[in-house]
Amino acid sequence: MSSESTEVWAGWYRDRRGAEAVTIAAHGRQLRTRIRGVEYEGASLAALEVVGAEGVLSSCVLEWDIPLPVHVDGAVERATLSCLLTLGELRPEGSLDRADLNLTLRYGGAAYESGVAGGDFDEALDHIQRQLPAGAELGVLASAEA
Numbered sequence: 001m002s003s004e005s006t007e008v009w010a011g012w013y014r015d016r017r018g019a020e021a022v023t024i025a026a027h028g029r030q031l032r033t034r035i036r037g038v039e040y041e042g043a044s045l046a047a048l049e050v051v052g053a054e055g056v057l058s059s060c061v062l063e064w065d066i067p068l069p070v071h072v073d074g075a076v077e078r079a080t081l082s083c084l085l086t087l088g089e090l091r092p093e094g095s096l097d098r099a100d101l102n103l104t105l106r107y108g109g110a111a112y113e114s115g116v117a118g119g120d121f122d123e124a125l126d127h128i129q130r131q132l133p134a135g136a137e138l139g140v141l142a143s144a145e146a
Contacts, residue, residue, distance in 0.1 A: 007027075010064065014062075065082050079107035
């Protein structure tokens with residue numbers, strides 16, 4: 001049995017056909033979700049592929065919240081990281097024309113925001129970390145990166 005935990009985050013999926021509640025499961029470095037009966041999996045949300053078939057998630061928006069601890073002076077405080085990922089259209093060769101990630105950390109009565117093109121979760125978190133008050137450090141997600 002693996003010592004890695006699985007985190008599950010509730011969120012929303014939206015595209016031209018409408019919206020639907022989804023869950024995103026993170027285990028180790030893998031992410032998984034089910035949208036309209038289709039399973040998607042990948043190492044990042046910006047690169048989710050259909051399980052057992054060809055195709056990537058595209059032309060949609062995913063929103064979800066992650067509880068994220070913030071360490072301040074030896075104490076752990078609660079914060080919420082709100083995530084918004086916009087996946088663009090599929091190019092003829094199969095890649096996305098864009099993947100934009102916007103993160104907002106709600107902590108200590110303030111909102112710290114970061115947006116990055118390409119959907120790089122770690123880069124967006126680094127932008128937020130640099131905005132936090134002196135002595136405040138973002139905690140680590142127990143599982144995968146988005």
